[in-house]
Amino acid sequence: MLLGPYSFLKNRRLKTKTGLKLLKEVIESQTCFPDWVIKACNERVKDTPETLALLFASKGGRCEISLSTLVIQFLQPLSGFTRLSKKETIRCAWEMLSTTQRVLFNKMILGGFQLGAQKSLIHEALSKISGIPRSVISRRLIEDWQPSATWFQSFIEPDPEIDTAMAPCHFEPVVVSEVPPDKSDFTLGLEAAFAFDGARVQGIRRREVSTIWSEELIPLNLCFPELIRGISLLPSGTVLEGLIVGWDDDLPPPRENVQKRLKVKTATQKTIQSAPVQFIVLDIIERHGINLSHCPFAQRRAEMKQVMDEWSHQWSIHGNKSEIEDVNPDFFQQEMFDMSTVLRTEPEKSVLPPPMSLSRFFKCNTWASLEGKLNICRDKHATGLLCIPVDPRDSPHSDENRWRLLKPASCKARLALLSAERLPGNQTHFIRFTFGAWLNDSLVSVAVIGTQHSKKDFESLGEFVLENTLQKQGNNCLVKPDLIYEISFEDIQESSRSKSGIRLKNARLCKRLTGTGIKQASTVEEIKSLI
């Protein structure tokens, strides 16, 4: 029953065919509380499953019942019951459970039970427990499943053919460097490409099966069905690596598109149209089933160009058709996703880009050319330059042969500490600090510093907050704006949540500015002028 907890961790709702109305009817029949009492209580509690759990007056209910028993005995049978039997089953369950257990039970029925656990962490845990590779766990859990013993048995049975075909290759770590790079430790003769905000992925076509894997080993087929369609036109035995970035007619590539798409369980035609994306190919890992990762990049680039030329040809023939006629049906797509729902109306009306394109590469053989490209990164709305040696080097520094992300020099601003967010339930421990700049005559928030800093930095800020709190709003403490820090940042993002209209990207503490008055804090206009 490992999948029971998993299902609720990921907010999957069991099909119980039971709604709020039925639960309210049980309450009314058991407590005589009319609807107006339930409504009034709900306004106070602000959570319907909890209100119903609290209203059901039961003095018993200290039964130690496991989650799996609850699911098997009470939740799963509900969908097959008559209305009367459902009410009786729910009443029996409520009688047995404590108030807290009743809250969870109601949330399971109504679909509001979710814990904030990262998908990748859950998959890692399931992999360790079951002994199945994480990528296989991730892929199998996309399918439609119920937390039952039968399904679990099939879940843990090996299927080597499919598992191998869909397995991702190793994602080589990208070395991130702040500029200026150490020239003594950095040899030129590079191929470079602009890097944009997006998701690093592998697009895989093997044995007529197409898959997109994220760097966190999460299959993204359902989030990006139009890209799967593109990948399905690749020759079998091909693995490409690159970035999925937002797409627009003009630069910059919209950052939010990829995030929006990653959040949806299954992308609909409307989502695809409203948040278009493109797979920018940067490298080739496999061709004709042969691993190329150890070949020189010059060779990989040539192979990649051939593959993408062939793909462009295929796309020009098949890309505008609603059905992909001469490509064998992709059983993964058939199982997981009804492509026709996405593709039916796509071709004529669409203004979507081709799903894939080869990144533009340029050679950097001199420092001047590298620095020149770095200097225009912000104009291009790029996060930096992705570089790789054209030929492998016999270097003691193994990192030299890997992809390396060079970032443009960060900007700096003087910002005042405005508020701090406490760790819930803890009076003295803070998890986020908000800094502000002047806009007209008031300080408005422009940057949030998270937990990436050292304990010492955070303690120092925390001590200031404890001594200078003006007002508490829940977990948020507003402080006297007397503390000025020099903050470095990489870019400016628009923000509709902040009065300043901007949010500094990757803001980090540099140093505390003692002897600097609040009036010396930067203005929003000054910050904008830096970029």
Place this chain on the structure above:
Amino acid sequence: MLIRPTPSGLYCEQGDFYIDPKRKVNRAVITHAHSDHARRGSEQYLCSKPCEPLLRLRLGKNISLQALEYGASTSICGVIISFHPAGHILGSAQIRVEYKGEVWVVSGDYKTYPDPTCAPFEPLRCHTFISECTFGYPIYRWPDPNHEWNHLKKWWKTNREAGLSSVINAYSLGKAQRVLNALKDSEQTVLVHSAILSFLPFYISEGVLFPEVMEATPENVMRYRDESLIISPPSSSMEKSLGDPCSWQSLDVSGWAQIRSQKRKKNLPNGLIVSDHADWEGLCQAIQATEAEQTFLTHGDGSVLSRWLTEKGLSVSQLPENRSTASLHAS
């Protein structure tokens, strides 16, 4: 109209006294020693006998104070006043006011659940009942206190085994003593804040049992932090003196811990659901037991309780603040 609300509090014109006045008055009749009911500055005070030492501690030794045993009465300008147990905290009382055969009862704060630290609530028949209504929603039903105390003992034991300090946030008068009484069989020392410690002798003189306690001075806290339970008022921020947030666990003791959204709002991540106020059932039972012709609700939102009981055939309404006698009659 024997008792009416005024800006200074509930006023009895015939006897010229106020019940739990909000401002300085000539004559104050006090239900119990909590600071929102017993305020400084009045000329004369009247309270129950067990409440007397607590009131003197809070308001000063030299206040002009008369105390009556539970059930005993006194007459002020022809108005007969007596105090009857309310079960809220030590010395808490309902105030029975009788004038020319008309009986009003002002409940003050009360609870109907048994509490070993104070006399149990005593239902009183009356013509008009003014009841508190802090938890006047049916979502508030207190679990068996013994279950909560067992949870507290397990929690403390778990923390001790994990080498963590245990901090209980509880009001210094009433709640803290209830917690201590629940731990009376404990073999470990309990550290208590000085504000709590000052009330303990009065409880002991009434026969309430406590475990071995020590004052939670900074030295004692650092010395016994890994084994002791520390009880402090919520406002004392005892956790600050314990340093590293990973080295301690805290627990609040409050009826508000019943609802998750209110726990979040009041920043109570963990809580024992133990209250010194009546829950929904307690309020309904207490009001019905008075057999009062009319009931007024105060201290809290009584909209649901008043409508619920009115639909059951009782005359129940909310007591408006600062309302004139005429409009109160009209209601």
